[in-house]
Amino acid sequence: MVRIGLLGCGNIGHIIGQYRENIEIIALYDRVFQKADDMAITCGGIACKEFEQFIKEDFDYVVEAASVNAVRLFGKQVLLNGKHLIVLSVGAFSDPTFRDCLTETARAANRKIYIPSGAITGLDNLKVGRISPIHKLLLRTTKNPVSLGIHCDERRLIFQGKANECIKEFPRNVNVSVALSLAAGREADVELYADPDVDRNVHEIFCEGDFGEIYIKINNVQSPKNPATSYLAALSILTLLKNLDNPLVVGT
Ligand SMILES: NC(=O)c1ccc[n+]([C@@H]2O[C@H](COP(=O)([O-])OP(=O)(O)OC[C@H]3O[C@@H](n4cnc5c(N)ncnc54)[C@H](O)[C@@H]3O)[C@@H](O)[C@H]2O)c1
Structure with a gap:
């Protein structure tokens, strides 16, 4: 089982919760606490009111399915707290200063930042x-x-x-x-x-x-x-999580 913390309990968060076959959701955080709380009831895990509480829970990967702003606000703390970061709101990396800073933080913390294929292939x-x-x-x-x-x-x-x-x-x-x-x-x-x-x-x-x-x-x-979001994007996160420990790596 892959132990994750879910940052963002909206549309993609729900799809991850729905198909969490090999995934254990340990903690959930959303700026609207009710959303995290509702998901915790159906998917398990601890709904956290504060990000600081969320990031101290015992899991290995933060799955970010929130917003570009959430990546900017919390990305560094995720890595400094020893978690790998899986990012859907990739737009945050359009700022080269932020991108370099987060990459350096990951390197220093020996953690990884994953960008799944999301809504495209190739x-x-x-x-x-x-x-x-x-x-x-x-x-x-x-x-x-x-x-x-x-x-x-x-x-x-x-x-x-x-x-x-x-x-x-x-x-x-x-x-x-x-x-x-x-x-x-x-x-x-x-x-x-x-x-x-x-x-x-x-x-x-x-x-x-x-x-x-x-x-x-x-x-x-x-x-x-959420019509702005493609279903494929949620599936791509699930696929990434499913293959993290697979010794046979295809298509990198
Ligand atoms: N890379 C891709 O191909 C791809 C494809 C689809 C969606 N996305 C991105 O993934 C993200 C999630 O998509 P969605 O359809 O689930 O969106 P959504 O609006 O349905 O859900 C986002 C959730 O995150 C929460 N949230 C937003 N900002 C937050 C913050 N600063 N702190 C805590 N919680 C916060 C919101 O309250 C909401 O519950 C969006 O940024 C979207 O643009 C990326």
Whole structure:
């Protein structure tokens, strides 16, 4: 069993709780205490009112499924308290100063920071970008306006630019653009479309390098309780946790 502390008891937190086959949830923390308390009743674990109490409990991994701000607020304390950190709100790493600081803290504490594939696939081999040049890396994301918290009657380009700028405007919608940038070792370009005719979260990845070209299209089913979040993202956390101790490592 993998012993985890759950930071964020929302949509993804609930899916983790629902499919916790090889996972023991030891402690739960949410800024809305009632959410942690409700989950503790069904999934077990201690619901904590304070983060300081949560992080002292006896578990090995913090699964962050809260927000970019939560990673900024608590990331360092997680590592300094001897826990590994699994991050879904990857947007926090768009700030290079914060990213370097947290990475150094992890190194000094001999802990790891894991970034799961989340709502996309293909992060594994994009890491070739650190060895052999990647000339183009573009993420085209299309979501229903409701997921983006806006209204429009027809397909509209609402952002075009760099990943680190896009995440500032849409911290709950384009975490994958920062994950792509981290994997490839170069900042991704982003086109974000709102389209009232789509009921999926669609991510298209265009990549060109010395190796050739990649095109990946992911049509994500939305999570039932949060249309901004793809169901695949929750499944990717579960997959990561399931394979942590597996001696046969596939696709890194
Ligand atoms: N990497 C990816 O591919 C990917 C995909 C989907 C979602 N995400 C990110 O994962 C996170 C969770 O997604 P979700 O759908 O479960 O969101 P959600 O809004 O349903 O749940 C988030 C929970 O975290 C809590 N929370 C937020 N900030 C907090 C803080 N500072 N301290 C403590 N608790 C806090 C909220 O109260 C809420 O209960 C979001 O940041 C989302 O953008 C990443």
